[in-house]
Amino acid sequence: MSRRLRLWLLAVGGAGLAAVLAAACLELPGFGGRSHPYGTRAVRASLARHTANTIASVNFDQRAYDTLGEMSILFAAVLGCVVLLRQARDEHRERPRPAQVARPVRRYALLVVPAALVCGLYIVAHGQLSPGGGFQGGVVAATALHLLYLGADYRALERVRPLGAFEATDALSVCAYLVLGLAGVLAGTAFLANTLLPYGTFNTLSSGGFVPLLNAAVGMEVASAVVVLLANFLDQAVEIVEEEAG
Amino acid sequence: MNGWILAATVELGGGGAAALWGVTTGPTARRVVAQNLTTAALCPALLLLAQGYGRPAYVDLALLLALLGPVGTLVFARLLHEDLEGRRPSAWGLTYAVAGVGAAVVIALCAVTGPGRAMVKLLVIGALLIGGNLIASRALSGGFRGVLGG
Amino acid sequence: MHHLLPLLVAVPLLGAALLAAAGRRLPRPAAELTGLLVCAATAALALVLLLNSSPPVVEWAGGWVPVGGESVGIEVIGDGPSLGMATLVSLLTLSALAYSWRYFDEPPRGHAGSFPALMLVFQGAMCGFALAGDLFNAFVFFELMSVVAYALTGFRIDEAKAVQGALTFGVVNSLGAYAMLTGIGLLYARTGELSMSKIGRGLDTAAGHGGPDALVLAAFVLVLTGLLVKAATVPFHFWLPDAHAVAPTPVCMLLSGVMVELGVYGVWRVYGTVFAGPGGIPAADLTRALVTLGVLTAVTGAVMCWYQRHIKRLLAFSTIAHTGLFLVAVGVLTPEGDDGAALYILGHAGVKAALFACAGALLDRFGSVDEHELHGRARELRATGVLFAVGGLALAGLPPFGTGLGKAVSEEAVGGPLTVVYVLASAVTAGAVLRVAARVFLGLGPPPEDTDAYETSGSAERPETSGLLRRVPDTMTTVPAVLLAAALAMGTVPGFGDLVARSVNEAGSGGARASAAWTLHGVLLGLVSAALAVALATAAVTRSHRPSAPAWMTPLRRLQSGHVGDYVAWLLLGSTLLAALALPGVLGG
Amino acid sequence: MSALMQVLPYLIAAYVFLTGCYGLATSRNLIHAVGCLSVCQVSTYILLLAVGYRSGGTAPVFSDIKPGTRPLVDPVVQALTLTDIVVGATVTALLLALVLQIVKRHGTLDPDELRELRG
């Protein structure tokens, strides 16, 4: 199809969809309205289970089944990337040459890596209390690890990154989440039912029943998944070379 | 209604628009500098917002931005070093000005919060923000000179 | 019992996670055996639940049973259609895994478990989507199923076509999913709920006596865009041939056999639960939209199918044609239509998976799936040839295959001139399959000449096994044979049709009952289709020179350009078309 | 001002979606196309959060406020958006992986130059 024809199609389709969307926007309840029945119920349910962060309660208790799907998406995507970015038949690996980085940058990186890891851990651990949680903290911790690549070089990163262990952790965290869910079925309540553990004291680290456990499982999963994901992309960008040209 | 939110609006409007203009025009090297300054300009806005809404919990966002913003810039500095070669961008005047704004905001907030854990957190954010920014600027203006392979 | 419903998702996911965790240590046969066992266990669980699904059960994940009609949890539906789809998914995954036993040449080094693990995640995702009673949950599993499908489609990274098809698939389906999510956001804004049944009630309450408004229309269009992209309805269908022609054969069996049909199932479920009330989209408008698009899909799919030479691509277009037929049956909104679509989907899954399995055998034996190149070369593969031909006849709806029963019931339900579409679409697609069978397995007719037409040939494909096979392994003939036998059983086991009809109607049509059994009318129409298919195939094979595609076909073929940008433009146009088709009811209301 | 503010966030979400689609359809570079797809997804975040916003409300996170003292915004849409962001990141990663393989096998990033899978 020619570019011109495609633009015409796009114009017609886009205009139609724009009209539909605009008409719908005018019918939507005004921005900032007060009616949120599900939201109100969610807040009540969260307080009843002593979870200070309602969003964590929705994610890891009320709609924990959605989060199972979400973490499976991440798990599947990592598995998919490992498969798609594997070394093909006509490729080989080349050791990257060591990089030289200005000293202040190197120092900054070495200083910030532990700070970022602590920060990531803090965000995961306080997930059920303050904003944050397994996902956010996991990404921070995993991304921070790559400061070693940015500030030093790829070999430094590879030294602290046993890939097999991270892959296994990724999968085992998914297992842990599922096993926690299945515990509910075995106990005769329901899948992912948060009824087995005491709800604890409101606004403390151990409150919310199994919310902190699920949160930790997601945190581990996300951190190791992001490490594996980035490792595959880094391998492509740095190590893997195609054999013949043309 | 309070002045904190007003200040945040001004900071967001001014800093944001400038950052947007900087990152969409000009040579690549200039754009990376603008990307770096976005972090520096918006992190104080997040701190002001947390204060304005009366929600100390929102400070975590500023912490994360102060931590990850420079990391993002280092990504570009490392992976775009061919583009940065030759025309080393530096906007030291602007960098110091933005860092100054950040410092001023942190100091003002410290004065309001008073001593305690919250103040320590603010100071950590301030240190990370300003330190990270200066380092990232340094990296952009030649920190990776002589980088090989990897 | 109902507490076990979410296990249909949890068990395959657990199996996949264990496989991935142990993947580095596990030898390949152990990994594949684990995959088979977990899959079989899920299938057994689905069957047990299916047998206990009358009356329909509902499970609240997390144990958030509604208090005073209000819940914060997620609804998981266990009625006949949802568990039926889950069972179909599980059984088909089982057969795909059995088919791929010792199949791929080279699992990624150190990741022997990754293919079975991905297949298990795929199974879990499709089960989750089938069981979802909550709109956002449906979106999550929709996306999970898509993500796995992209990875599986691009599995053979050495193939230029495979990675391109997977990317097109990924972009178009993701965009469809985002459209669906936007629609869910609109519905949430109006009703403040996420459970499908509560959204439906919320829409009715909000509309009062006024009927639907622009917001309902937009939400309908956006949610259906997502589902119809999955169901490969014209003009959202372009990704399907590109993806199905290039995916590994066991994956094709799942994609064509059940994933696409899940889109149709989603349309049925979402319309029936969310938009069927007075505050939703009026029945006449839905019928107009679905029947128009369905007929368009059936015709386009059938015509394009006829002019393919790449065998897997040909089968992919035939899936498109049949999906159009399912949509028409669902679109007439009668209990009989639902029954017909359900039976047709069941039969079609077995037949289409068997046909893909046979095409896979050709690919691995000869390194080609090109009709012209393979002319007469596959004489030695008697068993595969017989299966392929029988599959073709079953595709035409020859009684007593399950496809025939489904087609007959659907034809009865739609009635009138639409019957012609059913007969023609199934005859043309089946004719194409039989033509391939005659040329490839029997070497009938003169070898077709190559033209430099705008088309994808299937020559010089890399086999999926390590090197070309010397003989086709038993699994590769047993699996299609079993699948065809199952399709045959669906039409012959007495009472099967009624059983399906009863469980579908119990869930969907508010107690209305229809019976689904062979009628004289249906048998005759099935015979007519089959005869027509044979006639078409004979005519094509015996013509002395291959008539190149007529001139009016060229624009149609050019539309299938393999270009992501084109497909995105079509997606937007399609949603506009959908809105236009559903508009009268909103204006009138 | 306030009448406009009633619908503006929704309209901006719709605008961003269509802009992303435009970029996707006219893209000459597959990496750019993947970026445009993530722009499309941004629109869903904006829409969902705009739907859940409540004037004068604050986040339902009770680590630093007492329950019941202030009006609250809707927590459910926030949870949905969180899921959505994860989905977006993973889809981006997966599609980029496919793009890398396309470059290897086809030697080009321009969708106009991909000459397989036609007709």
Add this chain to the structure above:
Amino acid sequence: MSDALILVALLLVAATATAAVAQRDPARQALVLSVLGVFLAVLFTVLQAPDVGLSQLAVGAALTPLLIMLSVRKIRRRRRDRDGAR
């Protein structure tokens, strides 16, 4: 007043999204996307969704640009190798 703040954040996001689509060079687009991530985080804070803001910062400001830039680098390196071999 808070309306004005929301307005500013929304307009910034809309403008940046447009710019992200208009930048045809992937490396430059990644820069804009990273800025878009930060603006979105601010918008989410303004809409009282700090949790979402945090994950947007983590994903949008660091992870996605890193992924895109690694892809760009791979392609550039490949091109360089090809040119060198010729």
